[in-house]
Amino acid sequence: MTTLKTHGADAAASAPAGPAAVLVENGDRTAPTRRGASGHAAPGADDPGFPTASAATAAATPEPRTSTAELRQALPLVTARGLEVAYDDAKVLDGVDLDLFPGEMVALLGASGSGKSTLMRSLTGFAPISSGSVRVAGHDVINLHRGQLRTLRSDVGQVFQQFNLIPRLSVMTNVLTGALHSAGPINLVGGFSREHRRRALELLDRVGIAHKATSPARSLSGGQQQRVAIARALMQQPKVILADEPVASLDPKLADSVLELLREIATEDGIPVLVSLHVLPLALAHSDRIVGLRHGEVVVAGATSQLDAAALQNLYDDEEHGDDAHE
């Protein structure tokens, strides 16, 4: 039997491990192997009840990229205006405006302490907003009660530097927890539904690691774990994805591949992805737009292809000490 207890929104704030949940598991359902659409061995060959990965997903050919101007003809899924956040009277965000449109990958840049993580936390109601307005996927973030906050957070897929998987649980179960994001306290007698398991495997195939479905998450490499975390975020069927330094723990090659995956998701699924990065060349290579923060203010904003390198470098002029040195 698998038992799951959710700890509520406040617990998630202190330990943002994707789903606000702790899973107690007495064993994964495992199954024999078959070849998935990725070409790797995937679980379930001899189990007629075990879902197969969708060949259609893997075979999809990406459409040509849509221009930023075209993307902007749609309504933004995220809109922040005049956003201010203060901790103990110290202003951390100071009048931030931000729009995220469907299908675009936006890189969030800035020196350490400039407010990148705080801006992301503001979008899910985890930061003390003192002024301004924030709308995310139709939610007025500042005026939500507890239940509405949970709905907001289920609409926002999150990816973190440290992956935040549950190490001893299987890759498959970690992905399945994404489906529980909006659930309250739950007792999973009988486990997850067949439809959930089918979707989880399909997503694992999409991110290229269906062959690891039954392996414990802790046995995977960093790049593979981040792919699991992305699949878990997709399991939520998010309307927006926030990725806070998702490649900071990965080597350059893996960093490229994870960012490519996130951008592909933005393009193919029409989900805006906001990704904070510390490495400027990665932002230049993998984003449609860049937003640069300095001391909590947006000082750079524009299409990546049109931004001036000097303006971007200026974000890091006091990198040695970080923005925290300017308190």
Ligand SMILES: Nc1ncnc2c1ncn2[C@@H]1O[C@H](COP(=O)(O)OP(=O)(O)OP(=O)(O)O)[C@@H](O)[C@H]1O
């Ligand atoms: N919970 C908190 N309580 C008090 N101050 C905080 C809190 N969270 C963030 N801050 C402060 O807000 C400022 C911005 O922090 P934030 O984590 O958003 O920066 P960042 O741009 O994400 O930095 P990094 O690149 O190092 O991750 C810092 O001065 C930080 O000390």
Ligand SMILES: [Mg+2]
């Ligand atoms: Mg940060």
